[in-house]
Amino acid sequence: MTVQDPILRPSGRRAVLIDGKAAAEGLDQAARAGALELTQTLGRPPCLAVVLAGEDPASQVYVRNKVRRTESAGMISVEHRLPASVSQDELLALIGRLNIDPVVDGILVQLPLPAGLDAQTVVQAIDPAKDVDGLTAASAGALVLGAPGLRPCTPAGCVYLARQALGDLTGRHVVVIGRSILVGKPAALLFLDADCTVSLAHSRTRDLPALARQADILIAAAGRPGMVKADWIRPGATVIDVGINRVARPDGSSALTGDADYEAALDIADFITPVPGGVGPMTIAMLLINTVRACARRAGLAIPASVAGTGAG
Numbered sequence: 001m002t003v004q005d006p007i008l009r010p011s012g013r014r015a016v017l018i019d020g021k022a023a024a025e026g027l028d029q030a031a032r033a034g035a036l037e038l039t040q041t042l043g044r045p046p047c048l049a050v051v052l053a054g055e056d057p058a059s060q061v062y063v064r065n066k067v068r069r070t071e072s073a074g075m076i077s078v079e080h081r082l083p084a085s086v087s088q089d090e091l092l093a094l095i096g097r098l099n100i101d102p103v104v105d106g107i108l109v110q111l112p113l114p115a116g117l118d119a120q121t122v123v124q125a126i127d128p129a130k131d132v133d134g135l136t137a138a139s140a141g142a143l144v145l146g147a148p149g150l151r152p153c154t155p156a157g158c159v160y161l162a163r164q165a166l167g168d169l170t171g172r173h174v175v176v177i178g179r180s181i182l183v184g185k186p187a188a189l190l191f192l193d194a195d196c197t198v199s200l201a202h203s204r205t206r207d208l209p210a211l212a213r214q215a216d217i218l219i220a221a222a223g224r225p226g227m228v229k230a231d232w233i234r235p236g237a238t239v240i241d242v243g244i245n246r247v248a249r250p251d252g253s254s255a256l257t258g259d260a261d262y263e264a265a266l267d268i269a270d271f272i273t274p275v276p277g278g279v280g281p282m283t284i285a286m287l288l289i290n291t292v293r294a295c296a297r298r299a300g301l302a303i304p305a306s307v308a309g310t311g312a313g
């Protein structure tokens, strides 16, 4: 069974898979068109700086994918690799240099940082104009205020996929499970901005299954494999699974799995994002879109039309 195959339910209805990989490829093309336009106007391509401290293997894979996709979208990618032993001051000094480098449009500090480094301090040192992760206080404040700004990539990808499945989201009840700074909290605000009614749930929420069952759109972003069971899902709901959990298989290999019990959900939900191939690829697509937006804004140019409507704020 491939992720593209529609799956027949016992009832005969089909649970439709939301193809995040295809959506991300479309966004990558939009970013590419925007990057080309800016390159012609500015005489240089948009540029993303990625900072990777330490040797975490998963982070290295993600960063490699970011670099590859940035370059294939016609943008420049500069990778800064630092040893896990790098000091906070050295890291802050690098951010300072990237902040004042006129040809750097976006700065991404890969998280988590090695032990001993304070992620909040480092992230908050990024110039908000270059904050393509949307994690600085200025970006978060703009999101709360509904002001223009760079929006966090994973939540922006969730809204994009929900729109792709359902069209207009006005009035839908979105239940977000997970209140992280990176995903849950900004996702709640972005869906609110899309005129949804939002419940922001977490590990201390009372009767979480009952609340989840009220969702038209269920965002599973707790980082717990298989947490969202069949009886948490309202028949006909849309499930957006943000979980990317690497779990051991009996044979010793590992598999990626989401926060939802995917097989069970297929028989209940109307739409669901697979893992892999759902939200994950959208995160990188939105990073490219944000890099184009940041480049245009910094240069005082209009956001290229190709990326203006992509819902990234």
Ligand SMILES: Nc1nc(=O)c2c([nH]1)NC[C@@H]1CN(c3ccc(C(=O)N[C@@H](CCC(=O)O)C(=O)O)cc3)C=[N+]21
Binding pocket: 061, 062, 065, 108, 109, 110, 111, 112, 133, 153, 154, 244, 256, 275, 276, 277, 278, 279, 280, 281, 282, 283, 284
């Ligand atoms: N400053 C910062 N910003 C981030 O956005 C950020 C970060 N740090 N640290 C780590 C997390 C994780 N993350 C992912 C991006 C793409 C996939 C992705 O493309 N996943 C593929 C599968 C990849 C695989 O096979 O491992 C998929 O779901 O289909 C996953 C995870 C971004 N993160």
Ligand SMILES: [Mg+2]
Binding pocket: 202, 203, 204
């Ligand atoms: Mg918790």
